[in-house]
Amino acid sequence: MKKYFIKQESSDKTDEVKIHSDKNASLNEREFQYECKFINENTMILRINNENYFLSVSENEESNLLDINIESKIYKVSCRSELEMMIDKMSGNKTGSKIRKEIHSPMPGIIKSINVKEGERINKGDVIMVLEAMKMENEIKASRECVIKKLNVDVMSSVEKNELLIILE
Amino acid sequence: MKKYFIKQESSDKTDEVKIHSDKNASLNEREFQYECKFINENTMILRINNENYFLSVSENEESNLLDINIESKIYKVSCRSELEMMIDKMSGNKTGSKIRKEIHSPMPGIIKSINVKEGERINKGDVIMVLEAMKMENEIKASRECVIKKLNVDVMSSVEKNELLIILE
């Protein structure tokens, strides 16, 4: 029996999924029958009782959540195993998500502008810099309140994918 | 450099293909440039000079020939390597094709009728037996003139795929 702790992005409640076998599972102690066939690493046919879901799951690097795609609607959940929950508890991380301290370039391109200075405190949603790629200007925004520790690039410098742009405090 | 001997099904002439490199080849000493990318074992993009062919090749077990499928037209050729040609010569087999002495069931089904007797001489195209499968009656015909050596099945017997039906002389 495997136990997983699931939290919907928009909810504070943690649900408990137990996988008893390849036919039986439970959600918060409510047992049900299921059947699952993986088409590939991300896509599966999942049947619960007789309900059919042809769905895909992918790891969202940005949010550290799982994106569950059912009929092109995306449900975001965090999913932690028992072991991970134990580690979380010991390290005092309650949400289970790592706080990212570096921002990397999502794609190759050119830095068109930088809107912040080192040492500056910025708010969630603030535009940090603008990256031009694929003929579009893409704003790189802060995903949380933070302080800029180090800027690793200059305006008009061209960057590769995954190149380190900024270190946060 | 690799050499292959190609014979179109409908022709008596043997052509010689030489593969000099992954860019150069020749047909009957006429050199040309080419480019080839395999999509899978059977499918390739083949470009000769600048002509483009998105084609597939498969081995036809029935005829021992290669089926080259270009735009859903099928060209049948025999293709022998130098080594195979040497072996053919030594064994005195000029056509390069094995003569099949057994007929196996192409699919599971039921033998609806048998039209020949052991020892009977039959002609190319004669119906040897009728196999019912996929709700259709399928005639099993002689692909050459031959003598029936042994019948391995009875009328109304059900057969598996590849089960031996008849031995020819």
Add this chain to the structure above:
Amino acid sequence: MFSKILIANRGEIAVRIITSAKEMGIKTVAVYSDFDRYSLFTKLADECYYIGESPSSKSYLLADKIIEAANKSSAEAIHPGYGFLSERSFFAKMCKESGIKFIGPGHEAIELLGSKIDAKTLALKNKVPVVPGTDGPLQDLKEIKKTAKEIGYPVLIKASAGGGGKGMRVVMDEDGIESSLRATQSEALSSFGDDSVFIEKYIASPRHIEFQILADEYGNVIHLGERECSMQRRHQKIIEETPSVIIDSDLRNKMGESAKRIVKAAGYSNAGTVEFIVDKNRNFYFLEVNTRLQVEHPITEIRTGIDLVREQLKIASGERLSFRQEDIKFSGHTIECRICAEDSENNFMPSTGKISYMNKFLGSGMREDTGVEQGDEISIYYDPMISKLISHGADREIAVSKMKRALKEYRIEGISTNISFLLSLLESEEFKRGEYHTQFIEKEFLNRHLKTTPDGELKTAVSLAAALFKENKKPKIKLNTGVNGHVKSNWVNKRFENYR
């Protein structure tokens, strides 16, 4: 309207029905056999119920199991598709008795029209011409001989309960009648459990032309024009088109009205098809009524803009037809080709196995109805049809050119198909001119020598492709040929990298 329906079928037609139901906001329930556990139609359905083993006699023909699944899932109606239980009046009756709406005509109409002889009588009563022949089942040889002489040879012997080309024989003269009768009767007895036959005038080189009908439950009936289905092999339709080149609006009107009269007289509701044969002088004769959706229904949908499955669901839920005969508009020309798993170069032997690769390019003006994907298995259990390709163009020439392009770009590996055969049919002079009949393929086309020998650049491509294929397949063993020791040269490695 229903909130949930069950589809008592599989493959492309189950997919087709699910599509329209979803668009109408109706939940769908699939039933599946072992073989179909993860087939496309089950992936698309909202709910799936297992009903038995792969042979259809142990799953899709089990009326009890299907009714049980409908009850469990609270489906309000059952769509039977085509084949399987779709034309079995007992199943329609069972549905009714279980309080489930059967999406099709009432069981009385199915039963009436299911008997060839009753249907013929009904046609005659309603002034629709039928092929001259016996009006009752016969069993006695002497009587049969006498009747055949009256009608005049050649005659056709047909099993009373037959269909789809099964249990049918042409007899050219009196010498052949006894053996043909015996053969037909024994086949009919084993297939249908009924050895009665009837005899009719055999019409040489006929056209098979059918009319699509929609009838609501309040007696309103319209027709949606004809389908030309004469391109057949062993009585199986291969290519269908609409309009037919031999039907003008006058004849369309006459045949359409005849079709409507029969259907009305039978108290028929829902979608149905009235089949006719048409002789060289454009005389038409009623053949039979198919009391269900046809395989080739898409060509009518495209040419009229009417979704037939949507109409079926609306009619079954008690709605009235929302258009009258004069509202029906026809646009352009539509053709359907049936791609089947069969080796057209080897006597059309069914081909089974796994589809290892599938790559198609449909493009503008093309529709595909299929239940199969790359990686799927083609089995011995069910119909060998893989896909229906449907083209639509402003005129026949454009529709044909689209179909040819799409067929050329349709790739299936792992099994044999009839694609090259379909392509040669479309390229035949007879098809180009529209001058073909139900015996064209067997009596004329198959005798032709159609082998293509490539020349010029095409020959170079064919030859090099063969050599490269062989080179690429060669086991990676170092051959010690002595003369040519460096087998694993740089470029060979490169090629191996490309492949996968």
Add this chain to the structure above:
Amino acid sequence: MFSKILIANRGEIAVRIITSAKEMGIKTVAVYSDFDRYSLFTKLADECYYIGESPSSKSYLLADKIIEAANKSSAEAIHPGYGFLSERSFFAKMCKESGIKFIGPGHEAIELLGSKIDAKTLALKNKVPVVPGTDGPLQDLKEIKKTAKEIGYPVLIKASAGGGGKGMRVVMDEDGIESSLRATQSEALSSFGDDSVFIEKYIASPRHIEFQILADEYGNVIHLGERECSMQRRHQKIIEETPSVIIDSDLRNKMGESAKRIVKAAGYSNAGTVEFIVDKNRNFYFLEVNTRLQVEHPITEIRTGIDLVREQLKIASGERLSFRQEDIKFSGHTIECRICAEDSENNFMPSTGKISYMNKFLGSGMREDTGVEQGDEISIYYDPMISKLISHGADREIAVSKMKRALKEYRIEGISTNISFLLSLLESEEFKRGEYHTQFIEKEFLNRHLKTTPDGELKTAVSLAAALFKENKKPKIKLNTGVNGHVKSNWVNKRFENYR
């Protein structure tokens, strides 16, 4: 008619052009960059020529290279598609001088209509309303301030040579004008090498509606109705439909005739699009002429039954239009959605990478125009559009329901897409009612909280899917947790077998 043409483009539009050419029996020549060596359009073409490195400035924008390939392959004509060199008069001129037919208008018409100011002048001369504004390029701040005051705020500053939303700024009052002007000018200088701007009245919440035009080389011009293109984000069209809910046949006629007048006056031939904006009172103003095939041309093709690429080829080869305005019939409702490689949940950040899995189910009434397949790479070099899905139904409701179904069944893995965003747009009340405008997405829709929290059975599915995904991904290392030692139990193995 031409016997061979070259397509100076890539991706879905190259595929689209090849399709019609093949159906007409015309040989096709593709040109490709390093990146596109084995892209779908090269697989479908009859001949392929390499023209340079992946960045378009080193391949698809190299007029010399393209003309060279045309000469080598003996192509008689060049189809430029959209984007790249399609609206560059110098390229049309180069083609002409090389004796190659440019499939599009003459270079004089491209040049005339390429200048916003000349086009506006032409419109006014032909009694087609334009948005009030300056009729010549401006550079001086003082003069610009004066003009803005005369027109009345809010005003729009536009780069004279701009397009596609680039080099455009709204100024709400005099305080904002200086900084906006400087920004627009510097952007225009770096992008187009020309810093002249013009100013016009800013129309709040306008509709973007365009008319498809066909003109032969003998002065015959027809329009094929409107396309409603107001669903935009950052001036990029996302969803297009025809007919527009706000256009009645009276207005269609008026706008269509206006479009024809402009095109006729410009001496235009071939396919073109006349763009208008329409205000809340259904006043329309001429915007510009796109002198090429549009991305969204399929919705017009489906609603009229006319293959626009076929018509382009016929016109370019000197044929006369084969229909008159009164022959054009419109049928049903058509919608197009553009599926793009962008993360709509993360500020529409372009998404690059390999498409590891693609599975779609189109079904009846759907068309897809695409240039990518499973296994293809989405790169930074070109437009992020993956596919255009087009639905056709008897009415708007049916067309929308088909589109929704197809979007729900469209799966792409390996990259992020805007499919869920498209679906929520279609589900918005504004779209349902047809009441949207060019600023709807940015000013209204994006501010909404659209997060969906699953409940009931859906929540069970979401939770179990997450757990099973994690379970399946777990590295196959035996954990020594002590408590639960039998990690590799039978059922885990089974699941691993299923996966791949």
